[in-house]
Amino acid sequence: MFTGDRRIGISGTQRVALAQAGLAPIAALIGWAFAGTGAAVAVLYGVLVALAVSAVLVWRERQSIRHPEWDQHRLFKQFIRAGIERLVLLVSLLVTGLGVLNLAPLPLLLGLVLAQLAWLAAATTGRHTK
Numbered sequence: 398m399f400t401g402d403r404r405i406g407i408s409g410t411q412r413v414a415l416a417q418a419g420l421a422p423i424a425a426l427i428g429w430a431f432a433g434t435g436a437a438v439a440v441l442y443g444v445l446v447a448l449a450v451s452a453v454l455v456w457r458e459r460q461s462i463r464h465p466e467w468d469q470h471r472l473f474k475q476f477i478r479a480g481i482e483r484l485v486l487l488v489s490l491l492v493t494g495l496g497v498l499n500l501a502p503l504p505l506l507l508g509l510v511l512a513q514l515a516w517l518a519a520a521t522t523g524r525h526t527k
Contacts, residue, residue, distance in 0.1 A: 409519045410455050416515040417448040424508050432504065439500040443508025446490045447515075450483045457482075 407415075421444040429437035457479040461472055491509075494500045 408458060410458050413515045413519045414448060414451040414455050416518060417444060417451055417512045420444055420512055420515065421448065424511060428504055435501055436504040439504035440508035442494050442500055443505040444512040446487065446494065447509050447512030449490060450487050453483050453486060454479055
């Protein structure tokens with residue numbers, strides 16, 4: 398999770414966040430074309446929820462890269478903390494979208510799931526070693 402290729406300057410986590418950011422307007426346009434404005438807003442919100450959760454992971458990853466003196470115990474605590482932060486952020490944003498903003502649940506969750514598929518793309522396009 399907290400590894401990256403410093404030669405390239407972008408980690409897998411950052412690639413996922415960039416893919417999710419690029420997917421947001423595309424998903425909103427597709428939602429608008431198929432189901433109207435309400436669905437487009439819900440799909441966009443779902444993608445942005447996934448992007449926010451990934452952004453927390455990118456932030457914590459960069460923080461750990463800036464501190465090479467941290468040992469494996471400190472990094473493990475950071476890993477657990479990042480997981481808890483991501484879960485709390487996910488639940489709070491979903492409650493906000495579904496409960497407070499009254500967005501349509503199916504398009505919202507569809508946008509969230511589609512954005513999470515960026516993790517599969519990042520996993521399958523790993524580094525090729527010779």
